[in-house]
Amino acid sequence: MASKALRRISKVFSPPQQNEGVGARVHRIIGNQQCRRLDPFLMLDYFQVKLPAGFPDHPHRGFETVTYMLDGTMLHEDFKGNKGNLEPGDIQWMTAGKGIVHAEMPGSFDKTSVGFQLWVNLDKKNKMCDPEYQEYKSEKLPIVKRDGIWIRLIAGEALGEKGPIFTRTPAFYMDVRLEKNVQFDQHIPKDYQGMVFLYEGSIKIGENQKEVQDKQAAIFEPEEGENLNIISGDKGAKFILFAGRPIKEPVYSYGPFVLDSQSSLNDTFEDYQEEKNGFEGASQWQSEIQFLAELNKSK
DSSP states (O other): OOOOOBOOOOEEEOOOEEEETBTEEEEEEESSSSOSOBTTEEEEEEEEEOTTOBEEEEEEBSEEEEEEEEESOEEEEETTSOEEEEOTTOEEEEEOTTOEEEEEEESOSSSOEEEEEEEEEOOGGGTTSOOEEEEEOGGGSOEEEETTEEEEEEESEETTEEOSOOOSSOEEEEEEEEOTTOEEEEEOOTTOEEEEEEEEEEEEETTTTEEEOTTOEEEEOSOSOOEEEEEEEEEEEEEEEEEEOOOOOOOEEETTEEESSHHHHHHHHHHHHHTOTTOTTGGGOOOSSTHHHHHHHTO
């Protein structure tokens, strides 16, 4: 049987750092001048933050936020009464749908909370769905091991195993760790595009064997090649790998709202201001954890 054609890498770049939330600094991997969007993905941040910095009360509509922790803790609270504490290896896949107001704050003044937040777009028929959470502690996520390969599988398939997350937008997401000089091959459907972000080590990736260093991203786009080939360097590699099927719908966004038309975006401003159609009671709610960021104002 002939081997599958290899997927090429279209771009490698070093994401910029920027301010986000209150006093926080992030690597903005998707949502910058080098990679504005990567349909169906709207934004990706790599955060390293500790109190008093954080992400106090703010709304969302029209997409999903995916928070994956590498180290430290992240507290979460929303205006529907949901609360949680994400720890290393935990995942929260939050469908904002028609509306969520929430806060996300690191759990310590001393220990840095490290992780990723990915925004996944929803197609028109799902943008106004009811909000929903899929949360899994690290021990509930499958760990796939082969010779020199370790994968925490969040969504989709890898090496014959499946992740537990249901994705309204067809996609997969995994945290991969390779020992030194190890080859890893991942199946990528022809119509998917996505990215590898390396948070430690070095790799060569793709049919064109692009070199990727620590804190760099590599983009692959839809094409015939269905096999993404990755080889770790002399010090091994740690990276997240995600891909999805492009929605190919218009994107009209403003801050935390992502819709498919200007009229829908205008309706969202009205809904939020008048507290209707998913934002009922928003102005009366304050999170218990947002006061942690208030300490930042006096500094």
